[in-house]
Amino acid sequence: MAGHIQDRWYRTEPDANGRTIRVKTDRHGTGMRYRARYIGPDGTEQSKSYPDRQKGLAEKWLNRVKADMDAGHFIDPKAGQITFREYAAKWLGGLTTDLGSQEVVNRRIRLHALPYLGTRPMGSFKPEHMRTWLNALKLALPNATYRRAIYDSVSSLFNAAVDDGVIRSNPCHAQSVKPPEPEPRLIQPWTEERVCRVRAGLPDRYAATVDAGGGCGLRQGEVFGLAEENVNFNTGWVHVRQQVKRVGGVLVFAPPKRGKLRDAPLGPVVATGLRDHICRFPPVEVTLPWKTPDGPPVTRKLIFTSGVGNAIWRSYFDDYVWKPALAFAGVIPPKDAGQRYAAAPDDGMHALRHFYASMLLDAGESIKALSVYLGHSDPGFTLRIYTHLMPSSEERTRAAVSAVFLRIHPGAVATAA
Numbered sequence: 001m002a003g004h005i006q007d008r009w010y011r012t013e014p015d016a017n018g019r020t021i022r023v024k025t026d027r028h029g030t031g032m033r034y035r036a037r038y039i040g041p042d043g044t045e046q047s048k049s050y051p052d053r054q055k056g057l058a059e060k061w062l063n064r065v066k067a068d069m070d071a072g073h074f075i076d077p078k079a080g081q082i083t084f085r086e087y088a089a090k091w092l093g094g095l096t097t098d099l100g101s102q103e104v105v106n107r108r109i110r111l112h113a114l115p116y117l118g119t120r121p122m123g124s125f126k127p128e129h130m131r132t133w134l135n136a137l138k139l140a141l142p143n144a145t146y147r148r149a150i151y152d153s154v155s156s157l158f159n160a161a162v163d164d165g166v167i168r169s170n171p172c173h174a175q176s177v178k179p180p181e182p183e184p185r186l187i188q189p190w191t192e193e194r195v196c197r198v199r200a201g202l203p204d205r206y207a208a209t210v211d212a213g214g215g216c217g218l219r220q221g222e223v224f225g226l227a228e229e230n231v232n233f234n235t236g237w238v239h240v241r242q243q244v245k246r247v248g249g250v251l252v253f254a255p256p257k258r259g260k261l262r263d264a265p266l267g268p269v270v271a272t273g274l275r276d277h278i279c280r281f282p283p284v285e286v287t288l289p290w291k292t293p294d295g296p297p298v299t300r301k302l303i304f305t306s307g308v309g310n311a312i313w314r315s316y317f318d319d320y321v322w323k324p325a326l327a328f329a330g331v332i333p334p335k336d337a338g339q340r341y342a343a344a345p346d347d348g349m350h351a352l353r354h355f356y357a358s359m360l361l362d363a364g365e366s367i368k369a370l371s372v373y374l375g376h377s378d379p380g381f382t383l384r385i386y387t388h389l390m391p392s393s394e395e396r397t398r399a400a401v402s403a404v405f406l407r408i409h410p411g412a413v414a415t416a417a
């Protein structure tokens with residue numbers, strides 16, 4: 001047995017003959033009788049009290065503590081007393097991902113986990129608490145994809161708590177806890193007519209963003225970060241080397257998503273559109289910190305800037321430039337005076353990348369090449385997103401099989417015809 005058990009109701013002392021006898025203490029008959037005590041791995045004493053007639057339970061508890069210590073599974077009971085809010089603050093402060101990703105995780109925890117889980121001690125979480133939280137989250141957030149992202153962040157927090165010896169197991173991993181499952185959605189790319197209508201609805205200063213996004217497959221931040229030096233009209237290539245993104249409330253230059261530098265073909269017609277834009281709105285030198293708000297200053301001669309020659313804020317562009325163009329094209333309804341435009345989660349500027357992918361696939365481009373041009377992590381990822389847009393191969397399959405089986409069923413040709 002690890003440690004020992006103190007009997008608060010009796011003490012031992014020698015009598016007049018030197019023999020050891022039990023003597024009632026001042027606490028006899030009141031309060032918890034037994035206190036089980038042990039020394040933890042950190043050298044501090046830990047204890048737990050039990051009432052009269054439960055000495056056996058105290059012994060079992062100490063035996064479990066010893067078994068956990070011997071197996072390396074010991075969890076300090078006091079460690080689990082820290083609340084979810086307190087541990088979240090420590091965990092978020094120790095994240096080592098880039099600041100942009102940290103902001104995203106911080107927002108998920110702050111807005112959608114702390115209001116439900118914040119006051120509960122970490123050691124008290126059970127699967128039932130996670131099921132209750134997920135049900136409440138489902139009522140508040142219909143978007144299952146976003147709920148899954150929140151769940152993943154909370155689960156990562158509990159994983160860290162297990163690693164830190166705060167809790168024994170992650171309550172999110174229980175079999176009865178079902179993570180949110182996003183409904184599979186097939187991407188429906190914009191039509192050529194819609195692309196042209198949205199472009200026509202944009203102010204002249206921003207019309208060519210459609211050329212860069214829909215004609216080169218650039219992400220929104222990559223369009224805003226496109227510099228004059230990145231466009232080679234002579235060789236017909238666009239070199240994607242940086243993006244403009246918001247980090248800590250500050251615009252910064254940063255590498256493209258996942259740090260994947262890439263080159264995208266520049267068609268002559270799209271090149272003409274970018275040339276015309278550059279002639280009308282000459283590129284402007286913009287200086288921003290690199291990657292973080294306190295990063296070294298970097299200067300790029302940006303092709304797309306605001307009306308006063310600054311880098312473009314995505315939030316401003318979405319609300320005051322892009323959505324009015326969507327309304328002009330009939331994608332979303334016009335807004336009422338004093339109101340905001342309707343949400344358009346599937347019709348943001350990212351829709352231009354889907355349009356670009358659909359054009360290339362329809363023209364017979366390979367998934368591997370498309371993956372490179374889009375800057376995806378691997379062709380398999382690209383295939384999972386766009387496989388339903390690939391040209392149908394049914395007729396080729398029928399022709400190939402018929403050519404072989406014609407020897408077996410020579411009369412079938414006339415019938416099939």
